Amino acid sequence: MAANAKNISALLTGLAKRNYYNEPEYTDDFLKSQIFPDLSDEDYATLLKRCANYMKNLVSADMDFNQLEAFLTSQMKRREAAMTEEEAIAYRKFWKVHKNKIHDTLVSKTNWNNSLKKVSWRIDVKSQSKSAENINEPSAIVELQIENPEESQKTEVVQFEMDESRLAHVLQNMKDIEDQIVQYCQQ
Incomplete structure (x- = not known):
């Protein structure tokens, strides 16, 4: 051969x-x-x-x-x-x-799972609530755009609201992820 x-x-x-x-x-x-x-x-x-x-x-x-x-x-x-x-x-x-x-x-x-295309958020003040003590409390309104790679023209939007403590928890988790990425990249 x-x-x-x-x-x-x-x-x-x-x-x-x-x-x-x-x-x-x-x-x-x-x-x-x-x-x-x-x-x-x-x-x-x-x-x-x-x-x-x-x-x-x-x-x-x-x-x-x-x-x-x-x-x-x-x-x-x-x-x-x-x-x-x-x-x-x-x-x-x-x-x-x-x-x-x-x-x-x-x-x-x-890569056949949905992927995060865009994140946007803003801080608002609650003007309505079930209890009077929650009025005028800051809250984060988060909007996620999720895209399916197989259907690239179709984008799904998810909106939700977080109070101050939940937002602080999410931001801390994001900070932890960033720290791990930085640590990994420096190795």
Whole structure:
């Protein structure tokens, strides 16, 4: 099975386009006819399975370049069906070009929950209340715009009111979150 680095790289790119970039026209038969027309069907199926498995390992582990080197080295040292140096070069080049794009594609596909689009709030003074002692007390009126990524034209608005103690609690929680983010970023 003589496959050079250029052909392996082309096969990996075709597999990435089909599996991650939503381009279904890159079928197995199309890739074989364009990249490996002289390879037997059996050898091509073996090569295709091997490339797909290696790519799946790279993507599922979201390997950085040190992990990639360790992975490729271990594959080249295998006794059976060891990876050649030329194939390893193709994987290095492929992963350098496609790592971030594949990662971003997978993240965008998994973001299927609603997301917070906008937060706005203001402080008002209560002019009506069940008890007279709550009149003229400050309260926060909060408005959240929530968007479903699958229905980007549809935005849901949620409004609610908070008293001073509840607002203080929410602001403290937001401060705690901010502190954790800052602490994480400084590590």
